[in-house]
Amino acid sequence: MKPNVAAAKAALSHLDIEKSPSAIRAKSRDFFWYSPVLKARLDHVEADFVVAPRDEAEVIEVLATCYAHDVPVTTRGAGTGNYGQAMPLAGGCVMHLQNMNRVRDVQPGRVICEPGILLKDLDAHCRAHSGQEIRMFSSTWATATIGGFVAGGSGGVGSCTWGSLRDLGNIIRLRVVTMEETPRVLEFRGEELARVSHAYGTNGIITEIEMPLAPAYDWVELFVAFDDFAPAMDYAEGLGNEDGILLKLATVFEAPIAHDYFQRVRPHVAEGQSLVALMVAPQSMDGLLTFTARTPGARIVYRSDASDWEKAPGRIFEYTWNHTTLRALKVDPSITYLQVRYGFPDHKALVERIRAQFSPEVLQHLEVLRENGKAMFAGLSLVKFTTEDRLDEIVRAHEDAGAMIFNPHRYTLEEGGRQSVDDRQLAFKREADPKGLLNPGKMIAWDDPDWSYERMYAYPGLRAAE
Amino acid sequence: MKPNVAAAKAALSHLDIEKSPSAIRAKSRDFFWYSPVLKARLDHVEADFVVAPRDEAEVIEVLATCYAHDVPVTTRGAGTGNYGQAMPLAGGCVMHLQNMNRVRDVQPGRVICEPGILLKDLDAHCRAHSGQEIRMFSSTWATATIGGFVAGGSGGVGSCTWGSLRDLGNIIRLRVVTMEETPRVLEFRGEELARVSHAYGTNGIITEIEMPLAPAYDWVELFVAFDDFAPAMDYAEGLGNEDGILLKLATVFEAPIAHDYFQRVRPHVAEGQSLVALMVAPQSMDGLLTFTARTPGARIVYRSDASDWEKAPGRIFEYTWNHTTLRALKVDPSITYLQVRYGFPDHKALVERIRAQFSPEVLQHLEVLRENGKAMFAGLSLVKFTTEDRLDEIVRAHEDAGAMIFNPHRYTLEEGGRQSVDDRQLAFKREADPKGLLNPGKMIAWDDPDWSYERMYAYPGLRAAE
Ligand SMILES: Cc1cc2nc3c(=O)[nH]c(=O)nc-3n(C[C@H](O)[C@H](O)[C@H](O)COP(=O)(O)OP(=O)(O)OC[C@H]3O[C@@H](n4cnc5c(N)ncnc54)[C@H](O)[C@@H]3O)c2cc1C
Ligand SMILES: Cc1cc2nc3c(=O)[nH]c(=O)nc-3n(C[C@H](O)[C@H](O)[C@H](O)COP(=O)(O)OP(=O)(O)OC[C@H]3O[C@@H](n4cnc5c(N)ncnc54)[C@H](O)[C@@H]3O)c2cc1C
Numbered sequence: 001m002k003p004n005v006a007a008a009k010a011a012l013s014h015l016d017i018e019k020s021p022s023a024i025r026a027k028s029r030d031f032f033w034y035s036p037v038l039k040a041r042l043d044h045v046e047a048d049f050v051v052a053p054r055d056e057a058e059v060i061e062v063l064a065t066c067y068a069h070d071v072p073v074t075t076r077g078a079g080t081g082n083y084g085q086a087m088p089l090a091g092g093c094v095m096h097l098q099n100m101n102r103v104r105d106v107q108p109g110r111v112i113c114e115p116g117i118l119l120k121d122l123d124a125h126c127r128a129h130s131g132q133e134i135r136m137f138s139s140t141w142a143t144a145t146i147g148g149f150v151a152g153g154s155g156g157v158g159s160c161t162w163g164s165l166r167d168l169g170n171i172i173r174l175r176v177v178t179m180e181e182t183p184r185v186l187e188f189r190g191e192e193l194a195r196v197s198h199a200y201g202t203n204g205i206i207t208e209i210e211m212p213l214a215p216a217y218d219w220v221e222l223f224v225a226f227d228d229f230a231p232a233m234d235y236a237e238g239l240g241n242e243d244g245i246l247l248k249l250a251t252v253f254e255a256p257i258a259h260d261y262f263q264r265v266r267p268h269v270a271e272g273q274s275l276v277a278l279m280v281a282p283q284s285m286d287g288l289l290t291f292t293a294r295t296p297g298a299r300i301v302y303r304s305d306a307s308d309w310e311k312a313p314g315r316i317f318e319y320t321w322n323h324t325t326l327r328a329l330k331v332d333p334s335i336t337y338l339q340v341r342y343g344f345p346d347h348k349a350l351v352e353r354i355r356a357q358f359s360p361e362v363l364q365h366l367e368v369l370r371e372n373g374k375a376m377f378a379g380l381s382l383v384k385f386t387t388e389d390r391l392d393e394i395v396r397a398h399e400d401a402g403a404m405i406f407n408p409h410r411y412t413l414e415e416g417g418r419q420s421v422d423d424r425q426l427a428f429k430r431e432a433d434p435k436g437l438l439n440p441g442k443m444i445a446w447d448d449p450d451w452s453y454e455r456m457y458a459y460p461g462l463r464a465a466e
Numbered sequence: 467m468k469p470n471v472a473a474a475k476a477a478l479s480h481l482d483i484e485k486s487p488s489a490i491r492a493k494s495r496d497f498f499w500y501s502p503v504l505k506a507r508l509d510h511v512e513a514d515f516v517v518a519p520r521d522e523a524e525v526i527e528v529l530a531t532c533y534a535h536d537v538p539v540t541t542r543g544a545g546t547g548n549y550g551q552a553m554p555l556a557g558g559c560v561m562h563l564q565n566m567n568r569v570r571d572v573q574p575g576r577v578i579c580e581p582g583i584l585l586k587d588l589d590a591h592c593r594a595h596s597g598q599e600i601r602m603f604s605s606t607w608a609t610a611t612i613g614g615f616v617a618g619g620s621g622g623v624g625s626c627t628w629g630s631l632r633d634l635g636n637i638i639r640l641r642v643v644t645m646e647e648t649p650r651v652l653e654f655r656g657e658e659l660a661r662v663s664h665a666y667g668t669n670g671i672i673t674e675i676e677m678p679l680a681p682a683y684d685w686v687e688l689f690v691a692f693d694d695f696a697p698a699m700d701y702a703e704g705l706g707n708e709d710g711i712l713l714k715l716a717t718v719f720e721a722p723i724a725h726d727y728f729q730r731v732r733p734h735v736a737e738g739q740s741l742v743a744l745m746v747a748p749q750s751m752d753g754l755l756t757f758t759a760r761t762p763g764a765r766i767v768y769r770s771d772a773s774d775w776e777k778a779p780g781r782i783f784e785y786t787w788n789h790t791t792l793r794a795l796k797v798d799p800s801i802t803y804l805q806v807r808y809g810f811p812d813h814k815a816l817v818e819r820i821r822a823q824f825s826p827e828v829l830q831h832l833e834v835l836r837e838n839g840k841a842m843f844a845g846l847s848l849v850k851f852t853t854e855d856r857l858d859e860i861v862r863a864h865e866d867a868g869a870m871i872f873n874p875h876r877y878t879l880e881e882g883g884r885q886s887v888d889d890r891q892l893a894f895k896r897e898a899d900p901k902g903l904l905n906p907g908k909m910i911a912w913d914d915p916d917w918s919y920e921r922m923y924a925y926p927g928l929r930a931a932e
Pocket of ligand 1: 030031074075076077078079080081082085086097115137138139140143144145146147148149150151152153154155156157199200201202204205206207321322323326439
């Protein structure tokens with residue numbers, strides 16, 4: 001089963017094949033380097049060739065050809081993932097979906113599109129055609145694709161209202177091509193969606209997506225400053241519980257994140273101030289202002305609809321979710337991060353416990369998220385990185401305290417998730433990718449069903465650095 | 467301060483004055499007769515005259531004239547309230563707002579209209595002009611006005627998502643005319659809204675309303691049957707907690723409500739079956755079906771988008787909220803009801819406790835409602851009425867168990883609410899209605915600040931039956 005890369009590449013040479021070596025290298029990488037752990041392991045990873053199918057028929061051709069020649073295929077949306085999800089650990093083919101960016105249909109409450117469209121272009125299309133937008137998006141809205149979001153993301157801006165991508169109703173339908181001698185085209189809905197959503201393209205390639213839509217309002221973006229962290233957290237959570245105030249975003253930044261890492265915000269907040277970022281529907285602004293006036297110490301420092309800042313901060317969501325990490329990294333390259341679930345009803349107590357133990361080595365960055373109908377927090381904590389051992393120690397302390405960690409310093413589905421295989425994904429991989437050629441090395445259960453998770457998994461097929 | 471009704475009526479004779487005595491009687495009544503307690507006390511109540519202003523200027527004229535002649539004014543939307551709210555206890559003038567039914571402006575997320583428009587006409591307008599509808603409506607959508615809903619209602623269809631009318635953001639702005647020598651016109655937003663919303667028109671007349679809007683989907687209406695009550699309750703609550711499934715309604719009916727009182731549903735459910743009524747956005751139907759398939763024993767007996775019923779049930783929301791009581795009353799005139807708050811997180815245990823104690827004398831009818839961000843239940847329990855004493859006993863047993871009662875057998879704001887005055891409403895009444903002429907007898911704190919709530923309040927100014 002040795003891959004015959006040259007034969008596959010030759011057979012696909014009539015397609016849109018990337019010629020430039022530097023582009024091949026760039027298209028083999030994602031934002032894995034946010035993690036010093038992944039950076040140490042994946043920096044050399046590179047595909048043998050990159051092909052960009054123009055439609056589903058060409059996807060089928062790529063998959064069938066690579067199947068015939070035993071060549072691994074790693075699918076790429078825009079490569080903005082953080083865990084090396086889109087990186088071809090065993091080399092072979094990167095299938096880049098940039099050409100598959102058509103919108104097929106927009107209806108009240110739903111859109112059908114190809115996977116390679118950028119989130120921002122999808123939103124622009126839906127807004128122009130129907131005054132609608134997608135319910136939620138990763139903060140990489142401007143650069144990421146909807147297919148990558150569905151296959152590699154979890155939620156984001158909008159999740160304070162709609163929950164996560166995996167929640168029932170947040171994806172309607174996926175059309176999927178398998179990697180077999182003769183690839184099959186399948187349509188998944190309902191319970192079947194879990195087979196391939198957030199499966200990193202390890203068991204099928206999504207060629208069409210039907211997503212629910214919500215109204216596209218001219219969201220008002222705000223920063224609200226607080227002298228202390230706890231009232232900032234209470235305020236954001238309280239807003240998340242106001243059923244009549246329509247939010248798209250509610251984020252908490254522990255001091256001094258805003259002051260130290262948000263350049264344009266810095267003149268407007270003191271070092272000791274914690275900050276809340278919000279996106280609020282215009283019709284909910286009166287409610288928001290009333291709620292804010294009820295909150296002692298809340299000070300609105302920025303309103304996008306009435307700003308006097310000399311330098312506008314840009315879109316506020318680009319301070320939130322994993323953009324917070326990005327901004328911190330730019331100022332202090334020793335910063336990395338953790339992904340934490342602070343579950344209802346202990347979320348606030350848990351945050352305070354972790355804070356007492358680790359601040360300022362770990363600074364709290366919280367996203368209000370709905371889970372099972374309750375507002376709670378997704379933490380994307382900023383961590384001052386020293387050593388891998390210390391990072392592991394911090395992870396363990398979170399877990400001991402009862403905060404679940406989705407470790408962003410791992411490249412496998414299991415380690416970045418709940419440390420166990422998703423049986424539906426594994427079962428579907430057996431059916432849809434019998435040779436195990438799709439994005440190899442990302443599903444431990446496929447490679448090593450008895451893996452114990454005691455240490456970081458190291459994919460044996462990881463191609464060595466040259 | 468003896469009212470000079472004749473002088474006021476004469477001074478207003480150029481306006482739209484009701485001439486027919488039977489119409490005057492009809493327009494002096496509401497749905498108070500759902501309560502045997504109120505029926506025994508208010509059946510004779512009648513206005514001296516009914517006037518229907520055409521615009522705000524005429525409202526001002528009515529109020530100034532009645533003020534000058536010390537004539538009480540009770541405002542009427544459509545008179546579908548259940549507590550005698552719109553009934554002129556002391557006689558005088560009923561000011562009927564049927565002529566003030568214009569929509570002034572529809573924008574993304576909001577509408578501005580006059581108070582006398584029917585909810586259904588408001589929705590039809592918003593849908594036709596913008597694909598939108600109001601967030602929530604009383605189940606009297608077809609017959610009630612938006613002004614009456616804001617001044618006398620609490621919530622309804624839509625509250626499983628958006629919470630109650632009183633929640634921040636569910637009313638944007640109210641324009642209010644005071645009852646003074648020279649009436650003032652005021653604009654209320656934010657914190658000020660609580661002065662006049664749900665104040666029964668006791669302290670100001672609403673002449674313009676700005677409400678938030680949501681998208682108008684072609685809601686799919688469903689009935690889902692269960693052999694037992696508890697799984698039906700779990701299912702409805704579970705759906706209320708599915709953040710990605712957009713609901714407008716989730717109602718639970720304990721057996722045998724559906725079988726005994728819902729004529730068209732009866733052929734499709736057994737006597738022992740509990741029923742759930744739903745309104746689900748079309749784009750959420752896959753999610754709904756998936757959730758339902760996960761629920762052992764859930765059987766969809768009706769889907770409005772794929773019905774094989776010989777006789778269609780009509781709009782499903784007209785089985786819910788207080789329409790449940792109406793349907794039961796039609797079959798069994800001895801039925802009355804209670805309004806219960808089953809608060810999170812004990813809501814399900816509380817329901818089961820009350821059920822164990824009182825079923826079938828009290829049958830559970832639950833509406834999933836969001837309160838402070840949590841799905842819980844508003845109960846509009848059906849009660850087999852025997853005596854007032856027994857009804858009071860049942861009320862006390864609920865309160866002792868920890869379930870708050872909003873007593874629908876009382877005509878005052880306080881007794882129908884939390885048994886205490888709303889200070890903001892009282893303070894504003896002092897300002898806006900110095901003579902106490904607006905809807906007299908409905909605010910105990912105005913008449914008798916030291917009232918102890920030990921027994922039912924009896925307004926001393928209630929005009930005696932002739
Ligand atoms: C600054 C920053 C902020 C971020 N914020 C968020 C956030 O808020 N929420 C969030 O969820 N993520 C976030 N991420 C991660 C990432 O940006 C998002 O998940 C993004 O939506 C991924 O889209 P992409 O097109 O870049 O996908 P890629 O990185 O190209 O792919 C992601 C995964 O999906 C697979 N894949 C892509 N397309 C397909 C397809 N058609 N069929 C099958 N598999 C496919 C890839 O193989 C890969 O495993 C952030 C990353 C950065 C760098
Ligand atoms: C079968 C049935 C089902 C119902 N379901 C619900 C439900 O789901 N939710 C709910 O909340 N209620 C419900 N109700 C009660 C009632 O129908 C609603 O509250 C309805 O919205 C009232 O509207 P209306 O126009 O009939 O108001 P009215 O009964 O005319 O008035 C209600 C109160 O508001 C005052 N008022 C009216 N207009 C103004 C104004 N412009 N300015 C100041 N005061 C004013 C009146 O004086 C009165 O005190 C139900 C009633 C019935 C009979």
